[in-house]
Amino acid sequence: MNLISKIDNLKKQNGHFLTVKQVRSLTPNMLRVTLHCPSVAGFDAGINGAHCKLLLPQAGTSADTFKQIITIQPNALSMEIRPIRRTYTVRYFRSETKEMDIDFVNHGDDGPASSWARQAEPGSFLGLLGPASPKIKEFYADWYLVAADMSALPVAGATIESMPKNAKGLAIFEITTEADKQSFNAPTGLEIHWMIHSDPHVSSIAQLSFLREMDWPKGTVQTCIAGESGLIKQLRHYLITEKNLRKQDTYISGYWKIGLVEDEHRVWKNTQNA
């Protein structure tokens, strides 16, 4: 392939090359992809819950070509071979085996990442930029609030499993079917509520209604909240403006938006300052 030329003169990025070891249905609408990360030296042990950028190969790209592609800044690549980027969460990283689990919402073939995961099999490959650091680095709250839809179960699960064992709080999970419930190694003081919302493309305010109706706890509240951006905007407004939570205690983030692909969603977020 002559689409990459004069590689030594191109601006570089540090893409890691990952191969698929295993794919399994974690629940009906969630696929767990276990990846082998040979260039693991730069990864910290504590990256569960950190986000990363996945670089998805264009159809027909060979592994050797892709290894070169992911080391080059995208603007220097022709559109024919430029990998599509999507944002995902490290669910588990095992440094001893150099394995990483990433959980993909299986929302069909309308998105390249979901579609890639549905077709992935041992030997499939992708690239990775990052990871960043986990969303909550210090746990100091009197009470924790976790809220997530399916896309944010990985960050919520990783956060819950990192909490101190004596942590108290509430987790609200909105999932597509009853069978999409997952089990977490959660502190016993964390109350978990599951809500079923069968069509994620229809907006839901069930989480907000739940929060409005509950008795609000006293003391410092830390949050880990993520999901569909329309709802997240309302949750942020409620928690920051009406409940006066301090911004530094809150992680509240839109992970996708009904009707928008990730790049459009990113542009939308910038206009909202979210």
Ligand SMILES: Cc1cc2nc3c(=O)[nH]c(=O)nc-3n(C[C@H](O)[C@H](O)[C@H](O)COP(=O)(O)OP(=O)(O)OC[C@H]3O[C@@H](n4cnc5c(N)ncnc54)[C@H](O)[C@@H]3O)c2cc1C
């Ligand atoms: C920090 C961060 C961490 C994230 N971690 C994860 C993770 O670990 N696992 C995960 O599954 N997602 C995660 N997401 C969300 C993921 O990046 C988006 O869902 C992304 O749009 C998926 O890309 P795609 O190529 O499948 O679909 P796109 O091409 O972006 O979108 C195609 C269509 O699918 C719709 N769509 C996108 N996501 C969903 C969804 N979850 N459910 C239903 N419809 C959808 C879009 O609205 C659009 O109509 C994370 C997002 C962020 C910002």
